[in-house]
Amino acid sequence: MHAQNRCENLRTAVKNKTGFSRLFPAWLLLFTLGHFSHHLLTALPVPLMPFIRDNFSLDYARSGLLLSVFSITYGLSQLPSGWLSDRLGTRILMAIGICGVGLAGVLIGFTSGYVMLLVLLGLMGILGGGYHPSAPPIVSTTLPAANRGRAIGVHAIGGSAAYFIAPLIASTTAATWGWRSSFLVLAAPTLAFGLLLYFLMAGRKPKQEVASDSTECKVIPRKAGNRHDLLAFMALSSVTTIVTMSVMSFIPLFLVDHFGMSQASAALVIAIVYFTGIFANPVSGFLSDRVGRIPLLVSANLGLLPVLFFMNSVPQGWGVNLVLVSIGIIIAMTQTSSESHIVGNVAEKNCSSVLGVYYFTNMAGAGVLTPMLGALIDARGPRFSLTILTLVLGAAVLAYCLRLLSQRHFKPQTEI
Template structure:
């Protein structure tokens, strides 16, 4: 009887633990982690493979940057119509296009033989990829409590982070043996299949639990309470942070090859260090934002990123350089769940995906614009000056936007206190 009672208590303890885990991490969030992984299998390839692509097509730094922009500019632009379409027609079909459609476009990139065809394939991949991000956070936020929204969105980031961490390692090995096209072709097939599987599984969940077609995550904001100045300043802060980080990151492999003498495969593998931060920093960032607020997390990371960019250009120690690359990865990923949670909670109820589309548009389109500028600066004055200008610009934007967000927040609180 004593042994049986112990089994009963143990089973009850497991049941309680399982219920707590389900509250923090519902099964649908796990499903979206897999979807996020599939979405980014191909989008993670252009930057680590850039040295290989540059060598084949004999590109200067400016034309090499266009390889990044060919994907990132359409990717950013497509966020706007995708958010609008998700609000009106539901996200499931857009998510399919954002995973399997990207895989098919990546296959076209892998079989391209000319520079112009390469750019066209990357542009198509970016245009089709816009359906994922404006749709996924809204669905996730609809099945978790507002107090755990940052943590859930942080877990979701693990899927994309795993892709960005693994893809450079796999790509470097395949590219060294079979050329830079092999990773695109080899990863496009499983990504396409995973997109179909996710589409079917999500459809089954929608039928069983009515989740996803018209989500309405709880929020304190409505059409009459939205502080548009604060929301716009925050989107500008987080978006510029993401854009500047990715624009600088695009030149890290070339910097390592041309300044530190790394081989192309070794330089590509270093990018995995940057993306490894996403395996844990997003979860930590989401958890911290649930405790202290979204704005402090993003503001502190933005204010620290500028000096880090300047140090990359001035630094001659490889160990310190690796540490700075890792910190930039932490800044990118810890920022993401805090930013998504803020945008979802501050946006009008019926337009959350649309506002998320604007948010992602700014971050991704900004990367497409900034990358060629950084490339031009490298061509004209070298890596050190380019990274210094990027860092100083980041510091200026971070300071101005943070002040605007803080001031508008104080005014809003004072206004509510007088009511």
């Protein structure tokens, strides 16, 4: 009876909200800012890679190793972080995830050697792993369950905005004071907001942190076979994310080498991808609520195939911009559909743990593929390497679609 009354109160609170506060609750906006601050520093290694490469005289393989160390440790830390979040709560893990990358950013700002940079990027990955497994479950409850995709999409704006703004700041500070200054400049606001979020969340009561009629207010029996369907969905999403992240890691270097761009220009151009995400994420969230998570993920993959295949052939200018905008849209479609689908198909008590496994797979997979892709580019060139990735992704999409057709299951899963 108490739980039923609580749920009725939550529904009434949602219905009583009007205008902007109903579309974008205050806590959703706060979590979006938290996402923004978390990624201010994690967004720096890729656009700064041309500066770092010249500083340490690196080839593609060793440049990729820098990025892979962060990705692998970031991915590994998702596993214990998701488990701890389900048991200790989101507040501590989200704060550590934000403040941890801020602390690592300060240390990177004072590093002087390649090996130490490897170690500190690994430390950033370890300390930053608590945010993502903790955030989606609580973010998804800021709006009714029918609008879960929109909540995830709005929250994703924070990450896209950070990846857009960070290269703009980094290109300016790196060209003026060196690439280390970029980490120092952005570490301060990251640390400050992590502490602010920790203290603001202290006043919230468990299970009453948001006004929502989310899944905690209803019991839907689990259907047999859902676990297999979810694993297949997560597998395709992970393949898409791993391929996209690995390719994104080398785009600034590719622009410098293939088109003769300056280091600063390459760092700025990469921001186009994430500027697109600022708009594509909420739209993707809306579409995932309307057309379903599975069709949206499959569509993202079908769009990524020609982008990968023709990336090496597009002309400078509009061609490069079209590729970058397309990648931004594809990242948004993949992220919002995947997080919404996982949160909607996993029991609340295990949600962060499953998300931890998902993010671990993505980050660790990208960490392994990135140096391999770098070595392949060094040996055979970008065209051959991108063709191989296109074939691998195409095989994954085909296998998933055949599975769907065999089950006649091209509809959103029942959310539980």
